[in-house]
């Protein structure tokens with residue numbers, strides 16, 4: 001006899017973003033197995049209002065103060081309405097919540113994800129920057145609280161699927177695939193003059209702006225190496241990155257006997273999201289299927305870290321340890337937002353990060369408060385560097 005899984009109460013941090021919206025699409029297709037308790041946005045109050053009308057949550061959080069005031073004056077929903085970081089911490093840890101989907105972008109996801117784990121909630125994690133900035137603290141906290149972190153990122157989600165029924169000690173290495181982004185075949189010299197719209201035009205995935213730029217610089221893959229280190233407790237040497245432009249194989253695990261397991265699928269984030277929401281169960285969904293007969297070739301190449309130094313910098317920061325990955329994250333976030341505002345060229349992004357990694361003091365064993373502090377200091381130092389460039 002089939003036993004029916006219990007209905008899970010969800011908080012979706014960042015429900016108006018790319019992952020948040022797709023999470024709600026999965027919820028809609030899940031036959032009432034999820035109850036949407038809390039939703040959050042930074043500024044997109046109109047989309048939030050549509051989501052409230054459709055999913056009838058108990059409450060919402062709006063982090064931007066001006067948008068919070070606009071929401072209060074424009075809409076008259078009879079639901080709990082919170083503002084700012086305190087609001088995020090509350091909805092991430094509220095008693096009735098079973099699973100928190102962490103889909104905020106950048107460092108803004110760190111504190112709410114910690115609130116969820118501190119209260120013992122399982123977390124479906126899209127916000128990889130949380131593990132990049134504070135991986136040691138977060139993974140120790142999750143262990144202490146017996147809370148599960150189930151990665152939404154398609155690569156790590158693929159690894160989790162390949163590891164089902166396996167012992168992590170039997171893993172020789174994991175292989176993370178990367179599409180290579182929009183500039184895979186561009187000459188290094190042409191990167192100086194790329195337009196923001198070109199950098200945002202990812203060839204395989206439609207995503208939020210920040211991760212799209214991170215994918216174009218390959219910093220996204222560097223972040224995923226760091227994320228994998230903390231999720232699977234592997235050394236940097238056991239985490240290989242290969243360019244796979246077709247994005248059909250989402251990642252692979254090589255075991256000690258030489259056998260390799262891979263996970264394949266269409267480029268649809270709703271598949272890893274549904275896996276993370278239903279974990280450890282698997283549900284039937286009508287998402288597109290991969291037609292193997294339509295695939296003629298699958299290519300795999302070594303990444304060019306001369307042309308894309310961000311990937312190398314991420315490995316170096318991981319090997320250095322301590323606060324180096326928090327510095328990497330903060331400098332990258334500052335550089336990417338300056339690029340999106342047209343203040344620096346695409347090719348300057350790695351230069352800003354490398355400057356910050358050199359200038360900001362390295363600390364081998366930072367406390368969580370020191371990580372928060374180093375994030376602020378790094379942003380300031382990186383911004384000063386950028387202001388001087390202009």
Ligand SMILES: NC(=O)c1ccc[n+]([C@@H]2O[C@H](COP(=O)([O-])OP(=O)(O)OC[C@H]3O[C@@H](n4cnc5c(N)ncnc54)[C@H](OP(=O)(O)O)[C@@H]3O)[C@@H](O)[C@H]2O)c1
Pocket residue numbers: 013014015016017018019020040041042043044045063102103104105106108126127128129152153154205206207208209210211269
């Ligand atoms: N998109 C993908 O396919 C994909 C795949 C794998 C992993 N990820 C990871 O998932 C995370 C989210 O990515 P995304 O593409 O969904 O991002 P996104 O589309 O930019 O959405 C981010 C969400 O966070 C909110 N937000 C932005 N700044 C905030 C702040 N300072 N405080 C609180 N909330 C804030 C946004 O609100 P507004 O709507 O008001 O801006 C939105 O709801 C990232 O860490 C990314 O690396 C994404």
